[in-house]
Amino acid sequence: MASKPRIKLPKSAAAGEVITIKTLISHTMESGQRKDKEGNPIPRQIINTFTCEFEGAKVFECELDPAISANPYFEFNAKVEESGTFKFTWVDDDGSVYETEQDITVS
Amino acid sequence: GMAAVGFSIGPAMAAVEETEKAIAEFAGGATPETGRITLTAPEIAENGNTVPISVEVDSAMSGDDLVESVTILAEGNPNPEVCTFHFTEMSGSAAATTRMRLAQTQNVIALAKMKDGSVFMDKKLVKVTIGGCGG
Amino acid sequence: GTWTRAAAQQGLSEDQLLDMDGKGKLTLLHITDIHAQLKPVYFREPSVNIGVGPVAGKPPHVTGQDFLALYDIEPGTPAAYALTSEDFVSLARSYGRMGGIDRVATVIRRIRDERGSDNVLLLDGGDTWQGSYTAQETQAADMVTVMNALQPDAMTGHWEFTYGAERVSELIENLPFAFLGSNIYDAEWDEPAFEAWKMYERGGARVAVIGQAFPYTPIANPRWMFSNWSFGIREEDIAKHVSDARAAGAEVVVLLSHNGFDVDRKLAGRVEGIDVILTGHTHDALPEPVVVGSTLVIASGSNGKFLSRVDLEVADGAVKGYAHRLIPIFSDVIARDPDMAALIDQVRAPYEEELARELGRTESLLYRRGNFNGTYDDLFCQALLTERDAEISLSPGFRWGTSLLPGDAITVESLHNACAMTYPEAYRSMMSGTLIKEILEDVADNLFNVDPYYQQGGDMVRVGGMGYTIDIHKPFGSRISDMTLLATGAAVEPARDYAVAGWASVNEGTEGPPIWDVVESYLARNPVVTLQENNSVEVRA
Numbered sequence: 105m106a107s108k109p110r111i112k113l114p115k116s117a118a119a120g121e122v123i124t125i126k127t128l129i130s131h132t133m134e135s136g137q138r139k140d141k142e143g144n145p146i147p148r149q150i151i152n153t154f155t156c157e158f159e160g161a162k163v164f165e166c167e168l169d170p171a172i173s174a175n176p177y178f179e180f181n182a183k184v185e186e187s188g189t190f191k192f193t194w195v196d197d198d199g200s201v202y203e204t205e206q207d208i209t210v211s
Numbered sequence: 212g213m214a215a216v217g218f219s220i221g222p223a224m225a226a227v228e229e230t231e232k233a234i235a236e237f238a239g240g241a242t243p244e245t246g247r248i249t250l251t252a253p254e255i256a257e258n259g260n261t262v263p264i265s266v267e268v269d270s271a272m273s274g275d276d277l278v279e280s281v282t283i284l285a286e287g288n289p290n291p292e293v294c295t296f297h298f299t300e301m302s303g304s305a306a307a308t309t310r311m312r313l314a315q316t317q318n319v320i321a322l323a324k325m326k327d328g329s330v331f332m333d334k335k336l337v338k339v340t341i342g343g344c345g346g
Numbered sequence: 347g348t349w350t351r352a353a354a355q356q357g358l359s360e361d362q363l364l365d366m367d368g369k370g371k372l373t374l375l376h377i378t379d380i381h382a383q384l385k386p387v388y389f390r391e392p393s394v395n396i397g398v399g400p401v402a403g404k405p406p407h408v409t410g411q412d413f414l415a416l417y418d419i420e421p422g423t424p425a426a427y428a429l430t431s432e433d434f435v436s437l438a439r440s441y442g443r444m445g446g447i448d449r450v451a452t453v454i455r456r457i458r459d460e461r462g463s464d465n466v467l468l469l470d471g472g473d474t475w476q477g478s479y480t481a482q483e484t485q486a487a488d489m490v491t492v493m494n495a496l497q498p499d500a501m502t503g504h505w506e507f508t509y510g511a512e513r514v515s516e517l518i519e520n521l522p523f524a525f526l527g528s529n530i531y532d533a534e535w536d537e538p539a540f541e542a543w544k545m546y547e548r549g550g551a552r553v554a555v556i557g558q559a560f561p562y563t564p565i566a567n568p569r570w571m572f573s574n575w576s577f578g579i580r581e582e583d584i585a586k587h588v589s590d591a592r593a594a595g596a597e598v599v600v601l602l603s604h605n606g607f608d609v610d611r612k613l614a615g616r617v618e619g620i621d622v623i624l625t626g627h628t629h630d631a632l633p634e635p636v637v638v639g640s641t642l643v644i645a646s647g648s649n650g651k652f653l654s655r656v657d658l659e660v661a662d663g664a665v666k667g668y669a670h671r672l673i674p675i676f677s678d679v680i681a682r683d684p685d686m687a688a689l690i691d692q693v694r695a696p697y698e699e700e701l702a703r704e705l706g707r708t709e710s711l712l713y714r715r716g717n718f719n720g721t722y723d724d725l726f727c728q729a730l731l732t733e734r735d736a737e738i739s740l741s742p743g744f745r746w747g748t749s750l751l752p753g754d755a756i757t758v759e760s761l762h763n764a765c766a767m768t769y770p771e772a773y774r775s776m777m778s779g780t781l782i783k784e785i786l787e788d789v790a791d792n793l794f795n796v797d798p799y800y801q802q803g804g805d806m807v808r809v810g811g812m813g814y815t816i817d818i819h820k821p822f823g824s825r826i827s828d829m830t831l832l833a834t835g836a837a838v839e840p841a842r843d844y845a846v847a848g849w850a851s852v853n854e855g856t857e858g859p860p861i862w863d864v865v866e867s868y869l870a871r872n873p874v875v876t877l878q879e880n881n882s883v884e885v886r887a
């Protein structure tokens with residue numbers, strides 16, 4: 105299970121500005137490499153895809169492998185031309201989808 | 212101070228061959244060139260469980276001058292794949308940062324694929340150490 | 347006493363030690379790696395300090411007679427005593443202790459008077475708050491009180507962080523000057539956690555000072571004590587601060603650095619636009635700057651033994667000339683500043699009785715510095731073997747720790763000067779021969795990696811009960827061979843487990859008595875320390 109994702113991005117920006125977005129989500133990112141106390145392999149369970157969209161258009165995407173650390177962190181950029189809503193999506197191996205949104209005002 | 216820790220710091224690079232394969236697969240026939248892509252990582256990892264890595268590719272990110280994707284590989288991990296970033300014109304710039312696991316001292320490799328099919332590569336040696344001692 | 351005669355013979359006087367032809371209007375004063383030494387100390391410089399790759403044989407990797415020859419210093423002179431290990435015991439008896447923050451205060455006051463205090467920047471390179479009994483007991487309050495009275499303009503840090511994030515933040519919030527750390531970031535969101543640089547107006551010039559804390563603090567010291575902070579060299583950040591500072595009108599750019607000498611020398615060759623790097627951490631004392639391109643790299647020693655003065659002539663927005671002097675603080679020659687002397691007495695007063703308590707006596711010179719051995723560590727390793735019933739002992743290659751002359755009492759104060767720290771637990775654990783070799787290989791690579799950015803500073807971990815051969819030019823993983831138990835002459839077997847005792851583990855939850863209790867209890871049964879020459883490490887260099 106993952107906990108509520110956290111986002112850092114500016115509330116406002118100038119048209120055409122390239123802003124920086126930072127995201128964090130709590131997740132153990134079980135690699136599939138570890139063994140439990142009885143020596144049985146602990147099955148892999150990771151966030152496998154992260155996507156950032158702006159008003160339905162893809163801005164940035166990452167496919168994750170088990171080498172990504174627990175509590176995956178991403179920092180990337182976005183070029184904003186108009187006010188709107190960013191949508192962030194994390195997809196878990198178990199099929200769960202975690203989503204959050206944040207608005208930006210562009211002047 | 213010497214810590215009684217049990218992880219291996221041996222030079223065995225489990226995934227070197229697989230890394231070569233992964234590079235060839237990502238490059239799709241192109242020969243990776245140096246330049247344009249910069250991989251930034253600490254020289255020595257503070258914590259092998261969470262090593263910050265950043266990539267930046269020199270690109271206008273519009274029209275034909277576009278970075279389509281960047282993949283990160285680690286040649287000393289059990290599996291070389293780390294992650295693949297996909298960029299668009301709306302990314303504004305082809306730059307991203309994440310945090311990765313490093314099982315031991317090894318090269319981290321970043322490859323960028325441009326819209327025209329050309330591929331650029333950078334690598335950096337990141338040391339994973341037991342720690343302790345100092346001046 | 348003897349020193350007076352010797353000092354007189356050499357014509358040593360306070361005026362002479364401070365004498366310098368000034369240059370320009372601006373003066374930088376640099377002190378670093380005081381390691382909480384408020385009082386004058388003996389501190390023997392290393393006799394072995396090997397450089398690898400492109401820095402082999404270059405300062406600071408020059409010791410003893412080679413050092414004297416390189417800088418044209420006569421044997422037996424005050425400079426020879428201050429800067430090398432040559433003839434150390436007899437020169438120490440002649441010239442006396444060095445340092446003492448009350449003497450440092452006198453030197454700073456006189457330079458401020460001579461140059462005008464508006465023209466002087468006093469910069470502290472860090473490793474200031476740790477390294478003594480009183481710093482340990484007061485969690486650095488003694489050092490903060492005393493340093494505040496010196497009125498520095500900025501500092502950076504390393505061992506400071508081992509008081510833990512909460513204590514460090516509390517102390518820094520109350521400092522009347524800047525604590526600069528360009529390379530310290532919040533580990534969660536990767537945002538700057540400290541002020542990176544600051545602009546000063548001195549000597550009619552705009553001077554930017556960028557602070558660089560020890561890049562490998564979370565590796566060399568326990569990360570769990572300050573887990574929300576991430577460090578690193580972050581060369582690209584320094585370059586950005588330099589260009590920001592120039593854009594803001596800086597005519598002089600200074601890097602107040604705790605990188606260590608070789609890291610700073612490499613950095614000077616890669617980052618444009620730094621006029622002066624005031625370097626620290628590796629405890630080197632050099633009588634002349636090392637010049638890299640147009641950057642001066644200044645190494646000011648440790649333990650309060652030296653203060654560097656750098657005069658800069660600034661014209662047309664740039665540095666046009668300089669003068670430099672590494673001022674040795676001969677404690678018997680430089681007068682005590684009375685106010686500072688009183689303040690030091692005051693912070694030490696509650697502890698004087700305990701500080702003076704005698705634990706034993708040494709018939710051998712006790713010192714720490716050297717790439718592979720130090721006699722103080724030989725004592726620690728012996729105490730660990732005996733008191734923790736171990737086959738092999740390990741003592742970290744710290745570069746702090748003052749010296750004791752043959753015949754000196756080992757007091758609580760002098761013992762703590764060699765081991766005061768916030769993670770002193772003397773552990774005992776079973777380690778395989780393979781693991782012990784891996785530890786030695788790992789430390790050796792931190793010291794002898796040909797790329798300075800992959801070095802951590804510090805020296806080789808000291809080993810008791812076991813000898814080995816090291817070939818420093820071999821690659822990682824193959825430098826160490828011939829590991830042998832000294833007691834039996836038997837080879838250390840990779841698969842066998844050995845009882846290993848050590849101290850200062852960076853791991854959280856390490857258990858054991860503090861190292862000072864281990865040494866005290868050893869001294870209670872072995873009150874006279876006599877050490878044979880330690881030949882247990884064979885070095886191929």
Ligand SMILES: [Mn+2]
Nearest residue numbers: 346379473627
């Ligand atoms: Mn130091």
Ligand SMILES: [Mn+2]
Nearest residue numbers: 346473504627
């Ligand atoms: Mn240091």
